[in-house]
Amino acid sequence: MGLTNEIIKQRLTDKFGEQLTEWEVPYGLQTFRVPAEMNLKVMQFLYDDEELRFRFLTDLTAVHFPDRKGEELSVVYHLHNLIDNIRLRLKIYVPIENPDVYTATQLFSGANWMERETYDFFGINFIGHPNLIRILNVDEMDYFPMRKEYPMEDPTRRDKDDEMFGR
Amino acid sequence: MSEQLQPHTQHHIKLSEESLQKQTTTLNLGPTHPATHGVFQNIMEIDGERVLETVPTIGYIHRAFEKIAERRPYYQITPLTDRLNYCSSPINNMGWHMTIEKLLGLKLPKRVEYLRVIIMELSRISDHLVCNSVIAVDTGALTPFTYVFQYREKIYEIFEEICGSRLTTNIGRVGGFERNFTPASFLKLNDFLKTFPKVMKEFEALLNRSRIFMDRCIGAGPISAERAMNYGFTGPNLRATGVDYDVRVAQPYSSYEDFDFKIPVGTVGDVYDRFMVRNGEIWESVSIIHQALEKIEKIEKEFPDQKEVFxxxxxxxxxxxxxxxxxxxxxxxxxxFKIIMGEIDAPAGEVYHAVEGGNGEVGYYLISDGGRTPYRLHFRRPCFIYYQAYPEMVKDGLLSDAVITLSSLNVIAGELDA
Structure with a gap:
């Protein structure tokens, strides 16, 4: 296994410089932040580069942070280099009023449904997606249910309002 | 074309002009159709027997597990994972426990890890038995199915002895098991290991080299390794195309690195390859269980007090x-009291943990903000990711090939829809 987190970081910093931020290695998985409009450029580089070879999209999902003003929605990509057997996580943040992200379907066919799922639950607008419609929820649904403003329990019920035991 | 060959001109049913012009047929396969083995629909455009286009519709049993998980304490999420791939729920349970253990930085005793390996491999066997015997049913051979299902039953009896339930097991807890394995469970396990290989051999003898079965399966629903990887295939379906990616070997968890086993691979990724890969994996699983039992015995001989460690x-x-x-x-x-009321806080952190499920890489992406519930939990469900390749795999094939392709992919509706 020749490729390590340090080499990946070095290679990416050489190419993109200061644009990649928030380098972390939680539980051994190299994580960094990419500017929202550069997600495809970085992933294309990771895919094409003869040393990095991240050609397998493991997972794609989103997270909602209502407190982070201007970057409420985060899209998280998990990439895998099957040859050197190393994983990578890259994140982008977009504002909730304007959640536009470039689609990865040109690079990975598997991103098609994963992006549809992310759109379905978080309302991320993947620009250039061939068929961006709801996938698991009904077509008539007019909101994005995984956002934090939709609580699990009915907020009007008093018996469910338990101050004792957390959220 | 003679007049007689155009029946619509002779009877009184008024069809729209468009459908009269159309030379192809639209066929609804599903949502409840015996050939789909689950609730999902395929709208197919067929020309005679040839499939031109397929549009899958999914989400019929979506139960919002990711949303529910944001309100549940960690131990209450285990039953949700049961209901993802319900053919091999113990693997999902263990994967979830291991995710929390990774977050907490726990290291488990070897005996517990080997016991987990036994449970996971048993559920892999039962998962593959269902899939492979159902391929046989869809090709018209019902006998092998009824034959090996007795042995899935025996596996469920072992689960019942260990955790009390059969299908949706909720087996194990964070850090190990809820109780120690009873002597009866080891008896049942040994009985299974003694009798199952004979049955499995017969199952293979019935199908593996059967001319009819081979003619039906070889060349049906193929996919190349490049396309499969591009689609994010994992598990037996990826290995059938010739890529030897197995999470158990690539990123060993639960002491899989201590075991000696092969990864069966196929060549062209058709139905027959997927069937053979799963058969091969069943044999490897049996061997892993034998090795695990030996290792446990060795530990117990060396350190008798380890017998009580679970x-x-x-x-x-x-x-x-x-x-x-x-x-x-x-x-x-x-x-x-504190555990039952869900008052145990987990540390803040961000974890991705993957295990090799029955269908491929089952991943858990967990973000904890330090509270009693996850801030966000995402399940990487292998079915959901590889099922999107289905239209491409069955295009230009026969309708009957599309049916066995579906069963050989082992699409489980629970895992598909979360």
Whole structure:
């Protein structure tokens, strides 16, 4: 296994410089932040580069942070280099009023449904997606249910309002 | 074309002009159709027997597990994972426990890890048995199915002996198991290991080289390794295309690195390859269980006190104390209460953990903000990711090939829809 987190970081910093931020290695998985409009450029580089070879999209999902003003929605990509057997996580943040992200379907066919799922639950607008419609929820649904403003329990019920035991 | 060959001109049913012009047929396969083995629909455009286009519709049993998980304490999420791939729910349970253990930084005793390996491999066998015998049913051979299902039943009896339930097991706890394995469970396990290989051999003898079965399966629903990887295939379906990616070997968890086993691979990724890969994996699983039993025996011989170890001592704050302690000891009662009420906070962190499920890489992406519930939990469900390749795999094939392709992919509706 020749490729390590340090080499990946070095290679990416050489190419993109200061644009990649928030380098972390939680539980051994190299994580960094990419500017929202550069997600495809970085992933294309990771895919094409003869040393990095991240050609397998493991997972794609989103997270909602209502407190982070201007970057409420985060899209998280998990990439895998099957040859050197190393994983990578890259994140982008977009504002909730304007959640536009470039689609990865040109690079990975598997991103098609994963992006549809992310759109379905978080309302991320993947620009250039061939068929961006709801996938698991009904077509008539007019909101994005995984956002934090939709609580699990009915907020009007008093018996469910338990101050004792957390959220 | 003669007049007689145009029946629509002779009867009185008024069809729209468009459908009269159309030379192809639209066929609804599903949502409840015996050939789909689950609730999902395929709208197919067929020309005679040839499939031109397929549009899958999914989401019929979506139960919002990711949303529910944001309100549940960690131990209450285990039953949700049961209901993803319900053919091999113990693997999902263990994967979830291991995700939390990774977050907590727990290291488990070897005996517990080997016991987990036994449970996971048993569920892999039962998962593959269902899939492979159902391929046979869809090709018209019902006997092998009824034959091996007795042995899935035996596996479920072992699960029942260990955790009390059969299909949706909720087996194990954070840090190990809820209780030690009973002597009866080892008896049942040994009985299974003694009788199952004979049955499996017969199952293979019935199908593997059967001319009819081979003619039906070879060349049906193929996919190349490049396309499969581009689609994010994992598990037996990826290995059938010739890529030897197995999470158990690539990123060993639960001491899989101590075991000696092969990864069966195919060549062209058609139905027959997927069938053969799963058969090969069943044999490897049997061998892994044998090895695990030997290792446990060796540990117990060397350290007799290890016989009573079924969870990690460091996981005390997540492990419900024994009932007799709860009734007699103050400390145990407090922990019992705190755990049941979900008052145990996990540290803040961001974890991705993957295990090799029956269908491929089952991943858990967990973000904890330090509270009693996850801030966000995402399940990487292998079915959901590879099922999108289905239209491409069945295009220009026969309708009957599309049916066995579906069963050979082992699409489980619970995992597909979360």
């Amino acid at each position: 969870y990690a001592k460091e996981a005390d704050h997540f492990h419900i104390p024994a009932k007799e302690d709860v009734y007699t000891k103050m400390e145990a009662l407090i922990w019992h």
